Amino acid sequence: MEPTRGTDTETINRRPTPVQAAYLKRGLGEPGGKLPLFDGGGQRVKDATVKACLREGWCEPWYRNPIKPDWLVCKLTDAGRRAVSDHGRKSRT
16 A cells, blocks of 8 residues: 655655664754754765655755755754654554
């Protein structure tokens, strides 16, 4: 069954991939939920990861970087916090 989207940014039955979840989790402890431009290894977070999280409503643009205007600086949304806090949990029935 395909995941279905709700209205606006509400997503039903959709979970972040492990890469997306790792990106989103890094915003949990940051002021304002600021998400990183670089991963734990110092590599720039892939645009595809950021854009996928934006489409799902898990993050939103925060501000434009004046030095690198093509880089999106994003922050975690409430939906993103929920997606990460629920990530990896599976019911055992």
